Amino acid sequence: MFDFDKIIERKSDKCRKWDHAFVCSRFGDVPQDFIPLWIADMDFTSPPAVIEGFKRIVEHGTFGYTWSFDEFYAAVIGFQRQRHAVEVDKSWITLTYGTVSTLHYTVQAFCQPGDSVMMNTPVYDPFAMATERQGVQVLANPLRVTDNRYQLDLDLTEHLLKTHRPKLWFFCSPHNPSGRIWRADEIRQVSDLCQRYAVILVVDEVHAEHILDGKFVSCLTSGCAAQDNLIVLTSPNKAFNLGGLKTSYSIIPDSALRQRFRQTLEKNSITSPNIFGIWGIIFAYQQGLAWLDELNGYLHGNARYLADAIQTHFPHWKMMAPESSYLAWIDVSADAHSATELTNHFAQQAGVVIEDGSHYVQDGQNYLRINFGTQRYWLEQAIDRMQKHYS
Numbered sequence: 001m002f003d004f005d006k007i008i009e010r011k012s013d014k015c016r017k018w019d020h021a022f023v024c025s026r027f028g029d030v031p032q033d034f035i036p037l038w039i040a041d042m043d044f045t046s047p048p049a050v051i052e053g054f055k056r057i058v059e060h061g062t063f064g065y066t067w068s069f070d071e072f073y074a075a076v077i078g079f080q081r082q083r084h085a086v087e088v089d090k091s092w093i094t095l096t097y098g099t100v101s102t103l104h105y106t107v108q109a110f111c112q113p114g115d116s117v118m119m120n121t122p123v124y125d126p127f128a129m130a131t132e133r134q135g136v137q138v139l140a141n142p143l144r145v146t147d148n149r150y151q152l153d154l155d156l157t158e159h160l161l162k163t164h165r166p167k168l169w170f171f172c173s174p175h176n177p178s179g180r181i182w183r184a185d186e187i188r189q190v191s192d193l194c195q196r197y198a199v200i201l202v203v204d205e206v207h208a209e210h211i212l213d214g215k216f217v218s219c220l221t222s223g224c225a226a227q228d229n230l231i232v233l234t235s236p237n238k239a240f241n242l243g244g245l246k247t248s249y250s251i252i253p254d255s256a257l258r259q260r261f262r263q264t265l266e267k268n269s270i271t272s273p274n275i276f277g278i279w280g281i282i283f284a285y286q287q288g289l290a291w292l293d294e295l296n297g298y299l300h301g302n303a304r305y306l307a308d309a310i311q312t313h314f315p316h317w318k319m320m321a322p323e324s325s326y327l328a329w330i331d332v333s334a335d336a337h338s339a340t341e342l343t344n345h346f347a348q349q350a351g352v353v354i355e356d357g358s359h360y361v362q363d364g365q366n367y368l369r370i371n372f373g374t375q376r377y378w379l380e381q382a383i384d385r386m387q388k389h390y391s
């Protein structure tokens with residue numbers, strides 16, 4: 001019903017992913033005809049219902065100040081119930097300006113300079129930026145690899161909690177960069193440890209909508225994580241390709257935590273939503289689900305294609321099976337070249353722009369990350385160029 005193979009011209013839309021000047025500033029001298037498989041932005045247009053909704057707003061022609069009106073809350077409550085089987089109370093929801101900036105405000109709200117925030121590494125690097133930019137320390141808690149899959153190290157975790165007493169645990173569920181989905185029993189263990197050591201559990205569920213293999217369990221699931229020290233951050237930005245709208249929301253069941261969080265937002269004047277941002281959530285959550293289901297099927301096919309291509313052409317590399325998202329995480333420690341050498345070489349010689357894992361706070365330096373949220377055509381072209389330039 002939706003044509004995800006259709007190539008969308010993106011060089012003119014000024015997105016970072018496809019902008020030659022921006023890409024050269026990050027990856028050196030990249031040829032003009034490059035293929036970008038880096039930043040987590042997909043090459044598909046958003047669901048038709050979102051585009052039609054925006055057209056109606058544009059044609060109406062008034063873009064005045066708006067507020068968090070009831071349709072927004074109804075859309076979030078309905079979406080969370082339908083997709084993740086969780087019951088969210090309207091009062092728990094706060095509209096925010098992007099998950100990344102909300103991570104910063106969360107640190108501002110609950111930490112003092114000199115405190116620490118725990119995170120499982122490797123992890124999405126803005127987790128560390130949100131921490132360090134507030135004068136707060138990153139407490140890295142490395143994930144263990146068993147059978148090419150990440151596991152939490154609970155003994156190490158308890159040791160770190162005991163000795164460092166972090167204020168927050170930034171928990172990425174599902175995990176970026178690997179796509180690992182955490183099971184209910186794992187989340188329960190994380191939550192129990194947070195309770196025992198008086199840590200606030202801040203869960204980023206931004207990657208929850210692209211489930212390729214397995215079942216996502218929200219931390220808000222009844223009987224899963226304790227609710228009195230829980231902050232869930234999410235947005236429709238990954239799922240529906242709306243990142244440029246910079247709109248997200250938090251779900252905080254506990255009223256005291258919520259109040260403190262909202263005070264910080266108010267101090268920073270995070271109060272009145274972007275009109276396209278709030279409507280984007282409503283249109284996507286209420287009318288974009290058939291599109292999302294079909295997209296997930298397409299992404300699943302891309303993940304399989306990429307896994308096969310890597311096994312065939314780069315047999316030394318080991319790709320983790322992506323359970324969610326559209327990001328492949330590939331161990332290249334057996335390669336004669338480092339991940340950084342490989343990414344520089346592919347970007348500058350083959351014109352294929354992928355990321356090396358050294359950006360992911362720590363423990364990612366032997367990995368490549370490839371974004372497969374694109375038309376199969378671009379993946380095939382990229383693999384073809386990479387294997388021709390690989391020696």
Ligand SMILES: Cc1ncc(COP(=O)(O)O)c(C=O)c1O
Nearest residue numbers: 040098099100124176206235237
């Ligand atoms: C784990 C994670 N959180 C947050 C974001 C960004 O979310 P937002 O667009 O809502 O700021 C990303 C984007 O890649 C991500 O991977």
